[in-house]
Amino acid sequence: MRYTFLLYSDPADFADMTQEDWAAMQEVYGAYIGALKEAGVFVDTDWLQPVETATTLSLKTGSRTVQDGPFADTKETLGGYFVIDVPDLDVAMAWAEKCPAAKAGKVEIRASAMGGA
Known part of the structure; x- marks a missing residue:
């Protein structure tokens, strides 16, 4: 079964990070990706550009509506994701x-509606 981890954090938590802080974080995530790959459960991952670069589009009203930024106005934003393929939710x-994002933010776990690989 495929599961997607949606990684949420407060961008303010990263505002004062130095180059060394970023390098350390990349190392931690690299180790996590390595562990997922070693276990044979890794499918995909991506780190998203800051929320300020987002564009939200909707056709719900019958015509195209475009909004700069995310649709939801919240402190925590979606910063990236992992897709894994494992037997069950547990x-x-x-x-x-084990995901580094869980220590500083939240990890939303969503099962794929299309199943596994």
Whole structure:
């Protein structure tokens, strides 16, 4: 079963990070990706550009509506994701607990509606 981890954090938490801080964070995430790959559960990941670069589009009203930024006005924003393929939610939660994003923000776990690989 495929699960996507949606990684949420407060961008203010990263405002004062130095180049060394960023390098350390990349190392931690690199180790996490390595562990996922070694376990054979890694499918995909991406780190998203800051929320200020987002564009939200809707056709709900019958015509195109475009909004700069995210649709939701919240302090925490979606910063990236991981997709893994594991047997069940319990295993997915175990991997989510190991995700570095869980220590500073939140990891939303969503099962794929299309199943596994």
